[in-house]
Amino acid sequence: MTQRTVAVVGSGYMGGGIAQVLALGGARVALADVSQEVAEKNLDRLLGEAEQFVADGLFPADAVDLLRANLWAAPSIEAAVADAGYIEEAVPEVLDIKHATLRRISDAASAEAVIGSNTSTILIATLAEAVDHPERFLGVHFSNPAPFIPGVEVIPHAGTSEDTVQTAREIVALTGKQAAVVKDVTGFVLNRLQYALFHEAAQVVEEGIASAEDVDTLVRTTFGFRLPFFGPFAIADMAGLDVYSFCYASLQTSFPERFATPDILKDLVDAGKLGTKSGAGFLQIPADQTQDLVAYRNKAYVAMAGLLKELGPSPAEEAGRAAEPTAPHAG
Structure with a gap:
């Protein structure tokens, strides 16, 4: 070449x-x-x-x-x-x-x-x-x-x-x-997703539900912890699309328009395609490969935890900890 x-x-x-x-x-x-x-x-x-x-x-x-x-x-x-x-x-x-x-x-x-x-x-x-x-x-x-x-x-x-x-x-x-x-639309895909997350995170802070430091902690240590290995559709398939449908219904009790259930999710659940447990969902992962997927997932998460421990806290995380209010002393 x-x-x-x-x-x-x-x-x-x-x-x-x-x-x-x-x-x-x-x-x-x-x-x-x-x-x-x-x-x-x-x-x-x-x-x-x-x-x-x-x-x-x-x-x-x-x-x-x-x-x-x-x-x-x-x-x-x-x-x-x-x-x-x-x-x-x-x-x-x-x-x-x-x-x-x-x-x-x-x-x-x-x-x-x-x-x-x-x-x-x-x-x-x-x-x-x-x-x-x-x-x-x-x-x-x-x-x-x-x-x-x-x-x-x-x-x-x-x-x-x-x-x-x-x-x-x-x-x-x-x-x-x-x-x-990806197609040529405003925001393409990367920024459309990135700014959707930021928009919701900003509202959480504006409404006094959590501090910016605590929002960052939750994102880093929960669903964000999965994202280096799995995209949102693989994560949904592993969780169960029926579970996602239930969670949407719960969110709608307080945020009916913001968390309307996507039609694509409704259609899959109605068709009995519930993700890895049924062998079909957003991604077509055969049910007999579920154990291999779970084993990879667990190994990946432990490896990520080990890497984070080896690297130590980022300067942003340390700054967040320094900003936390100290608990009052007893007595």
């Missing part, structure tokens, strides 16, 4: 991290920004960060050598994208800036080059208005911090070609990350 030639336009925190993982994956990566001076300054920063990441055991031992070999600062956006087969735009989340940058990329790049945007909020179809041959354009949304978060949203708009989606999948695979292809 020939070495991929890639350009990352926007060399700041997100763009720089994306450039790092692409270069570590073996691509030859041109880093571009508003000027060569800015790109070179950020390249030096990325090499310094990589040295620290190696020292901390976060990057492989040869990471700095790989980055020096595969990552370079281009004199301009046009020079960076001229020979690139894939281009990742990672400039600030401002429509006018993105449109202006994408026009420059589109004008200077090969007509066959695939262009991805790292936007987290702007509709891909809106960004595509600035791109010639918009069938080669889509969203490729890395998460912060890009070197260490393993999931990437791939977001085609209505006119994106299948070949473009496949190229994006290959780019994500090159970085060792996992791609999830």
Whole structure:
């Protein structure tokens, strides 16, 4: 396989991290920004960060050598994208800036080059208005911090070609990350879910039900503890969809509109598809594999508990503990 030639336009925190993982994956990566001076300054920063990441055991031992070999600062956006087969735009989340940058990329790049945007909020179809041959354009949304978060949203708009989606999948695979292809709607999937949780958490604090510190503790140590291993549908299947249906009915006694039972859940329960205990639910996990799933789950949770113990409390958790009121002394 020939070495991929890639350009990352926007060399700041997100763009720089994306450039790092692409270069570590073996691509030859041109880093571009508003000027060569800015790109070179950020390249030096990325090499310094990589040295620290190696020292901390976060990057492989040869990471700095790989980055020096595969990552370079281009004199301009046009020079960076001229020979690139894939281009990742990672400039600030401002429509006018993105449109202006994408026009420059589109004008200077090969007509066959695939262009991805790292936007987290702007509709891909809106960004595509600035791109010639918009069938080669889509969203490729890395998460912060890009070197260490393993999931990437791939977001085609209505006119994106299948070949473009496949190229994006290959780019994500090159970085060792996992791609999830989602539709072009406001918030996509990642932020729609993330902000739904935050919205409910904020209401809990505003209503005086729990402190921000206690909400964070509950999320970390209960359902959030499961999420590195299982998504919400696998968790629901293991709990039992009839149990979920009952819990929705209970929540509706106080929050009838906010917690209306989803039709997709009703339909499964009505059909007797109750999750792993019935062999069918949101995910099709055969009943005879339930014991293997439970064994994996238990092993995963114990391993996570051990890792957290080894790492110790995060600075955020320690700050939360320091903010807790002390109990009054007896006597």
